[in-house]
Amino acid sequence: QHTKHGCDHIFFIGFLGAGKSTLARNVGTMFKRRFIDTDRLVVRRCGKSVTEIFETEGEDRFRELETSALRSLQSERSLLVSCGGGIVETPVNIELMHEMGTCVYLEGDFEDSIRQIRRSDTRPDFRSPEHAARLFEHRRPLYRQAADLTLDIRNKSFEDVSYLCA
Numbered sequence: 001q002h003t004k005h006g007c008d009h010i011f012f013i014g015f016l017g018a019g020k021s022t023l024a025r026n027v028g029t030m031f032k033r034r035f036i037d038t039d040r041l042v043v044r045r046c047g048k049s050v051t052e053i054f055e056t057e058g059e060d061r062f063r064e065l066e067t068s069a070l071r072s073l074q075s076e077r078s079l080l081v082s083c084g085g086g087i088v089e090t091p092v093n094i095e096l097m098h099e100m101g102t103c104v105y106l107e108g109d110f111e112d113s114i115r116q117i118r119r120s121d122t123r124p125d126f127r128s129p130e131h132a133a134r135l136f137e138h139r140r141p142l143y144r145q146a147a148d149l150t151l152d153i154r155n156k157s158f159e160d161v162s163y164l165c166a
């Protein structure tokens with residue numbers, strides 16, 4: 001595939017807790033592609049955890065950092081990129097991803113996401129299940145619109161989903 005920047009990346013998008021990072025790691029290993037995580041890029045460049053950035057600098061600042069992390073991938077080749085769950089909240093990010101490759105939406109259940117969220121240290125406003133549920137509903141159409149391909153990951157193990165990706 002020839003994209004504007006010739007990068008040919010694969011972006012995993014989906015709600016927090018959908019297993020994007022684990023899957024990117026598995027599938028990356030399978031296909032000998034390097035995998036990276038937009039949250040990790042932001043943390044590395046900023047020197048603060050995601051939660052800290054949200055708490056001290058606010059979501060808008062986090063979104064700016066997220067967009068510049070995405071832009072930094074224009075000079076790379078053939079990555080598997082696990083995107084932060086809110087990547088679709090910033091319209092230019094969707095454009096950037098399409099310029100650099102293909103978007104795969106991992107569509108899971110809200111219940112599974114919530115279970116994962118409870119287990120992880122995440123931004124404070126996700127600790128309210130009501131708020132998380134609203135975000136889930138708000139974002140679903142955004143993910144679907146941004147996706148070149150949607151993978152239904154409900155009731156599937158990582159092995160099943162890795163197989164779907166192949």
Ligand code: S3P
Nearest residue numbers: 015016017039083084085086123
């Ligand atoms: C966010 C999801 C997180 C992280 C940040 C904001 C969101 O990423 O970017 O906490 O708004 O859904 P993961 O989906 O990788 O956990």
